[in-house]
Amino acid sequence: MCAWTATAEAHPNIAFIKYWGNRDHEARIPSNGSLSMNLAGLVTRTTVTFRPDLTADRLVLHGREVEGPALARVSKVLSLVRAWSGLTWHADVRSENNFPTGAGIASSASAFAALAVAAAAAAGLDLAPQDLSRLARWGSGSASRSVPGGFVEWLPGTGDEDSYAISIAPPEHWALMDCVALVSTDHKAVGSSQGHRLAEKSPFQAVRVADAPRRLDVCRDAILKRDFEALAEVVELDCHMMHAVMQTSSPRLLYWEPATVTVMQAVRRWRQEGLPVAYTIDAGPNVHVLCPQGAQEEVASRLRALPGVQDVLTAGPGGPARVVA
Numbered sequence: 001m002c003a004w005t006a007t008a009e010a011h012p013n014i015a016f017i018k019y020w021g022n023r024d025h026e027a028r029i030p031s032n033g034s035l036s037m038n039l040a041g042l043v044t045r046t047t048v049t050f051r052p053d054l055t056a057d058r059l060v061l062h063g064r065e066v067e068g069p070a071l072a073r074v075s076k077v078l079s080l081v082r083a084w085s086g087l088t089w090h091a092d093v094r095s096e097n098n099f100p101t102g103a104g105i106a107s108s109a110s111a112f113a114a115l116a117v118a119a120a121a122a123a124g125l126d127l128a129p130q131d132l133s134r135l136a137r138w139g140s141g142s143a144s145r146s147v148p149g150g151f152v153e154w155l156p157g158t159g160d161e162d163s164y165a166i167s168i169a170p171p172e173h174w175a176l177m178d179c180v181a182l183v184s185t186d187h188k189a190v191g192s193s194q195g196h197r198l199a200e201k202s203p204f205q206a207v208r209v210a211d212a213p214r215r216l217d218v219c220r221d222a223i224l225k226r227d228f229e230a231l232a233e234v235v236e237l238d239c240h241m242m243h244a245v246m247q248t249s250s251p252r253l254l255y256w257e258p259a260t261v262t263v264m265q266a267v268r269r270w271r272q273e274g275l276p277v278a279y280t281i282d283a284g285p286n287v288h289v290l291c292p293q294g295a296q297e298e299v300a301s302r303l304r305a306l307p308g309v310q311d312v313l314t315a316g317p318g319g320p321a322r323v324v325a
Contacts, residue, residue: 004050004089006121010113010146010321011038012099014178014280014288016235017212017219018242019141019154021199028141029163031199032212033156035219036145038318039178040171044110045324046095048078048118054090062096073193077115077139085123093119099313100185108192112139113146113321121323132321133164141196149320151223153216171317174226175293180313181303183259184285190253192283198249208241228292232271232278235290239280246283255284259308263287266306275299 013036021031057075059066078091093115097107116136120127127135129148136143145152148167151174157163199205215238222230246253260281267279267289277299278290291299293316300312 004087004122005047006118006323007045007047007325008114008118008121008321008323009043009045010110010117010143011040011315011318012042012044012107012110013038013142013145013152013318014290015142015145015282016223016231016280017216017238018282020196020242020245020283021205021209022141022196023156024159025197027160027163028137028144029159030141030154030156031205031209033216034142034145034154035168035216035223036142036152036154037176037178038146038149038152038171038320039180039315040318041315042097042099042110042313042318044095044097044107044114046093046111046114046118047325048115048122049092050087050089050122051092052089054092057090058092060092060094073112073139074115077112077135078119080135080138081116081119081123081125084127085125087123091119091122100182108140109142109146110321112136112143115139116143116147117321117323129320130164130166133166134160136321137163140192142192147321150317153220167320168220169223171319174223174317176228176317177291177293177296177299178315179289179291179296179299179303180315181259181263181287181289181306181309182311182313183257183263183287183308185310188255188284195246195249195253195283198251198253199245201250202245202248204241204248205245208245211241228276228278228290232276232290235278235280243281253283256281257285257308259306260285260287262306262308263289263303266302270299270302 019034
């Protein structure tokens with residue numbers, strides 16, 4: 001293997017307390033802290049090869065060369081790696097997911113976490129976990145949370161140096177399952193990066209951000225105590241607060257499809273009937289339905305029976321981003 005090549009894998013994550021809006025859009029310094037769980041089994045695999053013969057960075061996703069804004073975001077991370085390592089070569093980047101891209105399943109999180117880890121390794125950098133998280137953040141804010149493993153908190157910080165994510169509990173801490181109800185696999189029309197810039201145009205964003213520390217405390221405590229009822233209450237509240245901001249921005253963002261609402265209503269009904277379930281939705285139409293391990297088969301079966309649900313992906317807590325070759 002070439003000394004300037006490395007391959008890394010990373011998992012997407014589902015945010016329990018959401019990231020939406022930035023204090024610094026370029027560096028992706030968030031308006032509030034957030035909490036998430038990595039999703040085992042859902043994987044982005046990325047290979048980075050620095051080559052002296054390249055005149056520009058190259059990005060290939062699922063075998064197809066990509067240019068424009070996506071390549072620019074990748075080059076931003078690669079430029080930081082070059083600056084930190086002293087390497088001057090451009091890189092060939094090849095990446096693929098085993099789950100839908102750009103559909104609200106945090107594909108950018110796993111993509112840039114894998115990119116950061118692979119690029120740093122290929123350039124010969126031995127970075128601390130918090131520095132890998134910082135590096136990933138420059139490509140995608142939520143990617144900072146896909147670098148550590150298990151249950152993860154992104155500390156908002158005051159700037160680049162102290163805005164990174166840490167693991168608050170390993171994957172084995174809590175056998176929590178995420179049943180992802182796929183109601184659409186189409187690439188969303190408005191990406192999260194653009195959406196973050198609209199957040200401040202909502203009159204509800206200031207209220208959401210001001211209350212975030214309280215919700216973070218409640219969610220963190222629920223995770224550490226493995227208290228599903230408390231987790232269910234706070235993640236659904238936080239989900240609706242973020243989507244309220246989206247739906248009252250200018251222009252307004254409505255990621256939901258009719259089947260999105262169908263799933264939410266069903267989950268609420270099931271919980272009232274005694275099934276331990278809760279939902280949350282990122283920037284997309286697909287619904288993440290949380291439940292304790294042991295209930296996932298029943299939950300997935302019920303979800304597949306709902307009109308508009310195309311498929312269900314099931315994942316438990318996942319580990320950190322890592323070099324695999």
